Amino acid sequence: xxxxxxxxxxxxxxxxxxxxxxxxxxxxxxxxxxxxxxxxxxxxxxxxxxxxxxxxxxxxxxxxxxxxxxxxxxxxxxxxxxxxxxxxxxxxxxxxxxxxxxxxxxxxxxxxxxxxxxxxxxxxxxxxxxxxxxxxxxxxxxxxxxx
Numbered sequence: 820x821x822x823x824x825x826x827x828x829x830x831x832x833x834x835x836x837x838x839x840x841x842x843x844x845x846x847x848x849x850x851x852x853x854x855x856x857x858x859x860x861x862x863x864x865x866x867x868x869x870x871x872x873x874x875x876x877x878x879x880x881x882x883x884x885x886x887x888x889x890x891x892x893x894x895x896x897x898x899x900x901x902x903x904x905x906x907x908x909x910x911x912x913x914x915x916x917x918x919x920x921x922x923x924x925x926x927x928x929x930x931x932x933x934x935x936x937x938x939x940x941x942x943x944x945x946x947x948x949x950x951x952x953x954x955x956x957x958x959x960x961x962x963x964x965x966x
Contacts, residue, residue, distance in 0.1 A: 831965035
């Protein structure tokens with residue numbers, strides 16, 4: 820199982836950043852190589868959707884994900900069915916003076932039968948770059964919203 824954790828400062832208020840993180844459809848749309856379908860919210864502060872990840876020569880995975888607010892400034896997510904048995908983590912938004920800090924932390928495991936013929940270190944590198952990219956895209960979107 821692999822893990823990832825990345826924290827970045829964001830030049831937007833924590834209120835603005837938290838509003839963006841809780842906009843699950845918008846944030847999911849910022850992920851590279853990813854499509855999202857069938858977004859539903861069966862109860863307040865809880866969302867379900869199907870996510871498909873298609874990375875050339877690396878992975879073609881589909882899973883249903885649940886995202887829910889679990890605390891002040893924390894949105895937990897996890898795969899509940901589909902190709903990924905392990906995909907869980909959280910977004911955290913923490914105030915920092917007049918700005919905010921964003922953290923994405925997660926654990927994931929690509930099933931052996933779905934792994935490409937690449938060394939595990941290479942797969943983890945590619946996945947890490949995708950996760951860092953989404954953090955940067957969320958940061959940029961929040962800062963644009965703040966402007």
